[in-house]
Amino acid sequence: MASTKQWFETVAEAQRRAKKRVPKSVYLALLAGAEEGRTLSENVAAFGELGFRPRIADLPAQRDQTTTVMGQELSLPVILSPTGVQAVAPDGELAVARAAATSGTALGLSSFAGKPIEDVVAANPKTFFQVYWQGDREAIVRRLERAARAGAKGLIVTLDWTFAHRRDWGSPALPDKVNLKSMLAFAPQVIARPRWLTAFLRRGTLPDLTTPNLAEAGQAAPTFFGAYGEWMGTPPPTWHDLAWLRERWDGPFLLKGISHPEDARRAVDIGASAISVSNHGGNNLDSTPASIRLLPGIVDAVGGQVDVVLDGGIRRGGDVVKALALGARAVLVGRPYLWGMAANGETGVHNVLEILRGGIDSALLGLARSSVRDLVPEDVLVPDGFRIDH
Template identity: 65%
Template sequence: MSTTWFESIAEAQRRAKKRLPGSVYSALIAGSEKGLTLADNLSAFDELRFAPRTAGLSGTRELGTHVLGRDVALPVLISPTGVQAVHPDGEVAVARAAAARGTSIGLSSFGSKPIEEVVAANPNTYFQVYWTGTRDDIQRRLDRARAAGAVGIILTLDWSFSHSRDWGSPHIPEKLNFRELLRFAPEGITHPRWLLDYVRTRRLPDLGVPNMVEPGEKVPTFFGAYGQWMQTPPPTWDDVAWLRSQWDGPFLLKGVIRVDEARRAVDAGVSAISVSNHGGNNLDGTPATIRALPAIADAVGGQVEVLLDGGIRRGSDVVKALALGARAVLIGRAYLWGLAAGGQTGVENVLDVLRNGIDSTLLALGKRSVHDLGPEDVVVPGSFEAELGGSTAARAEDALSHLACRPSRRRCSTAAATWE
């Protein structure tokens, strides 16, 4: 086995911390304000327990699934993240790794690589958009994504103006000029392997966001694009429905944490939602996404695909999310640590760690396929779930309208519309 291989996401994080300059690493791990949501995203998974079997276990397991219009080899997708200066190859390396492991990638509109290059590296690329600028501006970005061959759209709404951190935010320059290079020189010198990666490419870390403009136009900086986003009024549900009407294909709305908004997303015509709190970088004090997942899956899981992101660190975490109603999960920090630790190979390693963990957990649970998982496979504490924006009456009405219950999650009587 190669000495560069790591056997856990925790080890990938340790290697990333050792390799990256402190300011770059701190940008990856931080959450907003006190970090309550960031911590809960992780600790909530620890509260869930399994109900394993000891005999009659399946000799083979099927990890593949169909999500967002594509077959994937495992129920783990790459979530879009902003400028990936942790490695010179950035999103292209991530795209190649995802393709090598048979899964899809989301490319952020604030990413550092052009969508054309990313699609060439992985045909199963979804383009992520923020509601930034006018409808015409957004339409032009969609047209470029369509022409490049993007297979779907991700609209991210779980990012507000909350950006303060109790432990401070790292300094991120507008662009890397001579003055900024001098400022970062001590960090670069003390992390020579990261610096050498860029020296070999003969270029500096690129803080531009090329997918916000047409090819050939002047590329704005990350903070230039961020400033435009801050000045754009937040979208309405009518705006979401309009954007959905502009894309004929898979459309994922990322950022749903409430049952009532999950229903509004269905009404807007989206094909999938991701239960998300932006990895703890939105409103601090929001519950972990895995706590909100069961109620949302109950409410709309029969109408749209339900995904989850936030806190995935092990294959067993993926299994817990699937058991509680997710079709698949998206990962963010985990693959960025892999990218920092070993480029494309490091991201492939992260996906292998998750794949192996999913497989071994399925074996212990006596499941032949990820599609066989259900709430009976996990032990959920009584105070675990956080149902936001929902009500018992709404659940009863939903049960009657669909003439279906999920007895494995709640005992129910469709005739009396009662829930216990």
């Protein structure tokens, strides 16, 4: 279908509309990448080096995209990745949860999210809860217990972050909380994008930068930057710590941030259910290779013992198919759905998922594959030197 005022045809169009709708600092936050942004750019560019070899006859009349990740049945092999406080639209993570449910898929909910896990799970039972190694063990256990009570279907432990705040092009200025001082400082940006503020005011609210899923009993929820500071001050986990954490979560358990085959094997050793080949969307150590370059070697390293998903650089359905052909069970997407929400709220998130679904279907048809489960490495043309196996 052609693009209309309420519907767009590509992820690139979602990004363009997002830029026109939200304040400059909000938009720049959705683009952020570490240092020079080499990994950020490489994540996307690497998919362009991979090719397809289409067929012309005996093409399947029906194509099946269903798959299962961490025990959850999905109507397409795309999961919405956990991202922090989603104040790009009033409903934030609730809009994301509802859109994912409409499209028949799952989402990851960040522990830095702006909406409580109980409300998000109610909107979409296929919710995985994401945690960092943050604070003391007792606090971590309380978060896990709350997530379990709320009905989270699995745990995502994010490890691909080195607190690289440097941005050669300049980090966007964002307030710690919305008060009179910050409102005055950001007034010129907000006035330039009146529809964004109007959407909040119609709900009788302002953007909320607190993290309710980190709130302790009887205490106010910390701000995003307050939570981030605690995370920065917590010594990074050892493999012994991660094994301890695995023992305390009775359910599917995903380690996010795998870039090295040895780490993939260690994840299997501690009993992980799944791993995500990820560099935090280019926000970890800059000059880390694109996730898709690392994927085949990591798939080989674990030998089918765990679900492998890929995070980073997905912009179209063909990218999803390339990742699946090289061994991923599904992919995680972050920026694309945030652009969709910035462009058109819940409908925009659903729109992005359906763009990806359509692109997956077209690629399956062209490759004469009746199911995403039929994809094999030979469906992708991989240039010499593309793979990084160590």
